[in-house]
Amino acid sequence: MILGSPGQPAPAAQVAEFINSSPQRRIDVQGIWVAEGKASAAETSGRLIWAVLPILNPGKTLLLLTSFRMDDSVVPAVSRLVAEICGHFARQGVQLAQVLLEPQHDSARRLFATAGFIDIAELIYLQGQVPRHAKSAAVPQGMRWLDYSAETHGLFAEAILQTYRDSLDCPALSGLRDIEDVISGHQATGQFDPTLWRLLLQDDRPMGVLLLSGIPQSDGTELVYLGVVPEARGRGLGTILMRHAMELTLREHKRRLSLAVDSRNGPALKLYYRFGMQQVATRWAMIRDLRV
Numbered sequence: 073m074i075l076g077s078p079g080q081p082a083p084a085a086q087v088a089e090f091i092n093s094s095p096q097r098r099i100d101v102q103g104i105w106v107a108e109g110k111a112s113a114a115e116t117s118g119r120l121i122w123a124v125l126p127i128l129n130p131g132k133t134l135l136l137l138t139s140f141r142m143d144d145s146v147v148p149a150v151s152r153l154v155a156e157i158c159g160h161f162a163r164q165g166v167q168l169a170q171v172l173l174e175p176q177h178d179s180a181r182r183l184f185a186t187a188g189f190i191d192i193a194e195l196i197y198l199q200g201q202v203p204r205h206a207k208s209a210a211v212p213q214g215m216r217w218l219d220y221s222a223e224t225h226g227l228f229a230e231a232i233l234q235t236y237r238d239s240l241d242c243p244a245l246s247g248l249r250d251i252e253d254v255i256s257g258h259q260a261t262g263q264f265d266p267t268l269w270r271l272l273l274q275d276d277r278p279m280g281v282l283l284l285s286g287i288p289q290s291d292g293t294e295l296v297y298l299g300v301v302p303e304a305r306g307r308g309l310g311t312i313l314m315r316h317a318m319e320l321t322l323r324e325h326k327r328r329l330s331l332a333v334d335s336r337n338g339p340a341l342k343l344y345y346r347f348g349m350q351q352v353a354t355r356w357a358m359i360r361d362l363r364v
Contacts (some may be wrong), residue, residue: 073123107149126154131257134166140180162362172355189358193242200349206318220269231278233298240337279304282313292328293321310343
């Protein structure tokens with residue numbers, strides 16, 4: 073039901089693959105919540121009418137995985153189920169709940185809006201092949217790359233915060249999470265490798281941030297985050313960061329790069345399209361702050 077749609081459950085092979093891969097994706101499939109209902113007063117027991125799989129992520133966030141094609145008859149039950157889930161995890165210290173909806177799921181978008189979720193962004197998912205001979209661009213004089221480590225953690229945190237200023241990428245999220253929770257969330261994306269996290273420094277001051285992660289059992293890496301500090305924008309540093317991302321992808325013996333970007337972030341889209349990235353999907357991102 074979660075992977076399919078009402079009246080059209082997902083194929084058994086898809087369900088089996090999801091269950092088998094869930095441990096490495098840190099998904100507890102035993103944590104499914106369900107709603108039951110009766111088709112008529114004559115029924116003596118309820119039937120399964122909806123199901124939601126809450127996925128708890130590092131950084132005090134929660135993703136609700138569910139089918140989003142719904143008819144009016146299940147809306148009250150779904151609303152109650154979502155409210156119960158949000159209340160349960162809020163009491164455990166989770167701060168933000170998120171859903172990702174396909175653009176055509178207007179009824180689901182309205183339902184989650186009434187449940188306290190707000191629109192954050194229309195996310196465009198991009199994917200591209202990395203040329204076999206991709207090389208990093210030469211960094212301008214006075215600039216250098218710095219790897220992530222326990223010793224450089226504070227500098228990375230400061231740099232990420234700086235790149236958020238006046239950013240066009242999901243600006244509604246700015247300030248909703250502590251930077252340590254943000255970093256924990258980024259580290260939990262894919263397969264964390266500190267050598268794939270880079271800062272571009274000028275005179276020991278952060279100019280740009282590049283965070284990549286490996287995608288297990290695939291030929292790709294994910295661009296988790298790319299940002300440039302406000303005072304360095306318009307100087308071509310985004311191009312340098314993207315070329316470095318492609319070189320690092322090849323270094324990992326992989327050929328595909330993927331990412332998600334806010335549809336309103338015109339400069340970023342222009343950069344990614346210039347590097348041959350192509351749109352593969354779109355989703356509406358909605359969140360609810362569980363602290364209020």
